[in-house]
Amino acid sequence: MKAVLEVKNLSVSFGKNEVLHGFSMNIAKGEALSLIGETGSGKSVFIKSILGINYGAKINGDLIFDGKNLTCIDSEQKRALRQGPISYIPQDPNDALDPVYKISHQIKEIAGNIDISGLIKTCGEDNSVLELYPHQLSGGRKQRILIAMALSGNPLLILADEPTTSLDKPLKKRILKLLYQLKDEKETSLLLVTHDFALLEGSDKIAVMYNGYLMEYGDYGVVENPFHPYTKLLAGAASYDREAGYRISNDDSVLNEGCPLFYRCSLADKRCRKLPEIRTLSNRLIRCHYAANFV
Numbered sequence: 044m045k046a047v048l049e050v051k052n053l054s055v056s057f058g059k060n061e062v063l064h065g066f067s068m069n070i071a072k073g074e075a076l077s078l079i080g081e082t083g084s085g086k087s088v089f090i091k092s093i094l095g096i097n098y099g100a101k102i103n104g105d106l107i108f109d110g111k112n113l114t115c116i117d118s119e120q121k122r123a124l125r126q127g128p129i130s131y132i133p134q135d136p137n138d139a140l141d142p143v144y145k146i147s148h149q150i151k152e153i154a155g156n157i158d159i160s161g162l163i164k165t166c167g168e169d170n171s172v173l174e175l176y177p178h179q180l181s182g183g184r185k186q187r188i189l190i191a192m193a194l195s196g197n198p199l200l201i202l203a204d205e206p207t208t209s210l211d212k213p214l215k216k217r218i219l220k221l222l223y224q225l226k227d228e229k230e231t232s233l234l235l236v237t238h239d240f241a242l243l244e245g246s247d248k249i250a251v252m253y254n255g256y257l258m259e260y261g262d263y264g265v266v267e268n269p270f271h272p273y274t275k276l277l278a279g280a281a282s283y284d285r286e287a288g289y290r291i292s293n294d295d296s297v298l299n300e301g302c303p304l305f306y307r308c309s310l311a312d313k314r315c316r317k318l319p320e321i322r323t324l325s326n327r328l329i330r331c332h333y334a335a336n337f338v
């Protein structure tokens with residue numbers, strides 16, 4: 044299937060500090076990919092690189108969206124993409140809507156004169172919401188409006204950056220279910236960023252990131268049967284063993300040259316002082332010297 048977004052060996056640096064290291068992945072039309080990792084894993088840097096708002100960053104590699112290399116286009120072209128084929132759903136719906144204007148005005152700014160009442164209904168709201176101001180809506184209702192706005196321009200790709208962080212648990216699952224349902228109906232591709240392993244249900248592909256490195260990448264089997272020690276940590280299937288790393292070395296050069304998980308991995312040994320390459324195993328990509336033992 045043709046990729047809507049193709050990422051090839053993408054690296055992002057701020058000054059001398061490289062924060063995303065040789066990242067590669069694809070999203071096909073109608074596919075949902077979840078990017079999971081803790082704070083500082085490079086997820087937001089990656090999203091901002093697609094949106095063209097990583098100001099001051101040096102970007103190497105290719106980010107090909109719908110046949111265009113986003114690393115080679117100017118700021119006007121980037122803005123045009125953000126206003127049409129690429130939609131963005133932010134983390135906090137409370138910051139995303141302008142408190143001064145009614146919902147109707149804010150929807151018109153995004154969707155123009157397109158009638159999106161059907162979409163609003165599909166998102167679980169009715170037209171009465173149009174006459175309200177953001178402060179009159181709960182976080183969940185605001186996020187439903189943002190999803191309707193994001194889909195109103197029939198985007199090829201939706202970037203959803205931790206879209207349920209500010210919502211309570213039952214609402215998180217309902218909002219994600221809605222997002223997946225609308226993605227399927229419109230055959231839109233979805234890139235979902237999350238730090239919560241429990242929110243990966245519905246994803247076609249999973250990319251696990253740590254410290255700017257892709258650690259494991261594959262289909263939903265990554266959730267059902269994680270291979271990589273870091274994915275297991277996220278899944279709660281392994282424990283954090285800081286002592287294991289310290290028993291071997293407390294040399295800071297390991298942090299620069301070795302496996303990024305060195306100090307957290309109970310399997311770490313001397314071999315892990317060297318950065319592992321990504322390897323392909325059973326339709327997965329895995330960054331670990333001992334990947335072959337996991338299958």
Ligand code: SF4
Pocket residue numbers: 272273302303304305308309310311312314315319330331332333
């Ligand atoms: S390379 Fe070593 S430290 Fe890194 S995940 Fe594999 S076993 Fe753990």
